[in-house]
Amino acid sequence: MREKSRTAILSAALELFAKQGYSATTAEEIARKAGTSKGLIFTHFKTKENILLAIFEEQLELVLPRFFRDDDARPAEQKLVALIDSWVDVIKSQPLLVRLSLQLNLDDEYRKIIRNRKTMQYYQSFLSRMTRTVREAGSDNPELDTFVLMFFFDGIVANYTVAPELFPIDAIKDRLVESMASRWKKPPRTLSTPSLPARRRRARNR
DSSP: OHHHHHHHHHHHHHHHHHHHOTTTOOHHHHHHHHTSOHHHHHHHOSSHHHHHHHHHHHHHHHHGGGTOOTTOOSOHHHHHHHHHHHHHHHHHHOHHHHHHHHHHTTOHHHHHHHTTSHHHHHHHHHHHHHHHHHHHTTOSSHHHHHHHHHHHHHHHHHHHHHOTTTOOHHHHHHHHHHHHHHHSSOOOOOOSSOOHHHHHHHHHHO
């Protein structure tokens, strides 16, 4: 029962934080959305800040294994393509978490909250492992290329969150893979849409 109420609180808080903002959401609103009392919320969490941290720490524990596995023996190029696929999948399957992350990236208060916290440790670990994979995939400047990929992902998040019905996320993902193939070692093609040369060949054969 206690775990069920805690889960309901986190689910309600995630939705409210994502839709109306962390700072604008009150404990009373979270309690009402979760079907519980404000007092019970603070039985589980000392502050609203603790609710936010719990959301990210628990979600990251679920999401991060999609990106890296300790027993992954595939070539680095395949792991990098799989990482991009996983990132796009998270963007599409976790819209509330992605929307909240986008908002909080611009929030000075939030950056103070996560500094030296477990969430920042997850982020630093992700960057480190991603840089290693980029290096193994053939990049001559893996640190810089890792940040280029991160900025690219941020752009996808920003645009897809605003208008998912207008943003061709899978085609853009495919274009990113093609771009990496032209600059680094050739990754295996695992694209969801045909490449431009393939489309031209099909058109000629019709």
